[in-house]
Amino acid sequence: MKHMLTLQHVRNEELWELILRADEFAKNKHPLQTPQHFVANLFFEASTRTKCSFEVAERKLGLSIIPFEASTSSVEKGESLYDTVKTLEAIGVDLVVIRHPREQFYAPLMEQTSCALVNAGDGCGDHPTQSLLDLLTIYQEFGGFKDLNIVIAGDIRHSRVARSNVQMLHRLGAKVMLSGPERWRDTMLEQSAPYRSFSQAVREADVVMMLRVQKERHDNQLLETNYLEQHGLSEERAATMKPTAIVMHPAPVNRGIELADALVEAPNSRIFKQMENGVYARMAVIRSILE
Ligand code: NCD
Known part of the structure; x- marks a missing residue:
């Protein structure tokens, strides 16, 4: 799996693998850590549960979180989502979690970045x-x-x-x-x-x-x-x-x-x-x- 943008393209077999894997995590509270990876959580819409639980999940897996707040980032200077993701890619971020009010915000990005993208909610689209x-x-x-x-x-x-x-x-x-x-x-x-x-x-x-x-x-x-x-x-x-x-x-x-x-x-x-x-x-x- 390269990105997680919508479940529509996930086959049943993979969907079951994800459900059962999550259930394993639910039963085993101390998962093995993964090798060092950097992750950034880009939230352009309000969130408590999704943002905090992504952070807990990332920490439990031993990932290094690069703090990002839209309101204090160069997005305030007019930088686009595309350029923000390309910047994170350039500095070595492996995975970017994004919530954005625009439906399918990920479409122009998915073929253009080596960062893995996870959709944390796109407008009225998917979650x-x-x-x-x-x-x-x-x-x-x-x-x-x-x-x-x-x-x-x-x-x-x-x-x-x-x-x-x-x-x-x-x-x-x-x-x-x-x-x-x-x-x-x-x-x-x-x-x-x-x-x-x-x-x-x-x-x-x-x-x-x-x-x-x-x-x-x-x-x-x-x-x-x-x-x-x-x-x-x-x-x-x-x-x-x-x-x-x-x-x-x-x-x-x-x-x-x-x-x-x-x-x-x-x-x-x-x-x-x-x-x-x-x-x-x-x-x-x-x-x-x-x-
Ligand atoms: C949902 C969302 O943001 O789509 N919240 C969440 O992620 N738990 C539902 C909602 O805000 O109504």
């Missing part, structure tokens, strides 16, 4: 390492994906998490359903996952995956005052879930908007497990690229 950590979490819970009922709900249109997960879960044999406000429907994704009434989907689901309302990607749209009751996972709605079903959310959670406050840390929530798994999924990706 492959989030998808891997979600797959790992579901795998740990249910031991597989075949015939699981999974509903992904909320701001589908603007969610790179939904985009990556619908494709992968569908490919692995899960029955994926989508739900959420009409204005955020995505017809492309509906080819692999039917659109359903949320109340009905919640009752059938093994996994209820909620999405954050992506306010930063809307043009001043007003949110319904009763969004939680209409489209979110309220406590009343959660009470209709199967006893074995779990709640997931990539976080940050808008508590009380897409998800009731009390459900974030409820016994059937896997939100913090997802965060923990983020480290292992990212370790698996980095190890697969650098070995």
Whole structure:
């Protein structure tokens, strides 16, 4: 594997290798270190979980992290992403993790640099390492994906998490359903996952995956005052879930908007497990690229 830009081009065999490798990291807390490699994390959009868990994953693998902050870099002087990556390549950085608001920011870079590139989220495009950590979490819970009922709900249109997960879960044999406000429907994704009434989907689901309302990607749209009751996972709605079903959310959670406050840390929530798994999924990706 040279880069990790989207899971779409990753074959099933490789996808399983990544999930199982991440699971091994989850079981064995002290992995062997790799020979010295330099890595830079370039985040041009806000991040807590993804950025910090990439850093933990990199440190656990013994990589040397070159600090980079967009706001104090030459990006402030107008330097392009291309020239930033070429600079890092010239000074010996082996791997560059990038989050950027532009969809497919990596397209002009991937053939032009010897640095390995890892996509940490491209606009409304993809979020492959989030998808891997979600797959790992579901795998740990249910031991597989075949015939699981999974509903992904909320701001589908603007969610790179939904985009990556619908494709992968569908490919692995899960029955994926989508739900959420009409204005955020995505017809492309509906080819692999039917659109359903949320109340009905919640009752059938093994996994209820909620999405954050992506306010930063809307043009001043007003949110319904009763969004939680209409489209979110309220406590009343959660009470209709199967006893074995779990709640997931990539976080940050808008508590009380897409998800009731009390459900974030409820016994059937896997939100913090997802965060923990983020480290292992990212370790698996980095190890697969650098070995
Ligand atoms: C997600 C993202 O940035 O796409 N967050 C994350 O990486 N855990 C989801 C979100 O911000 O809504």
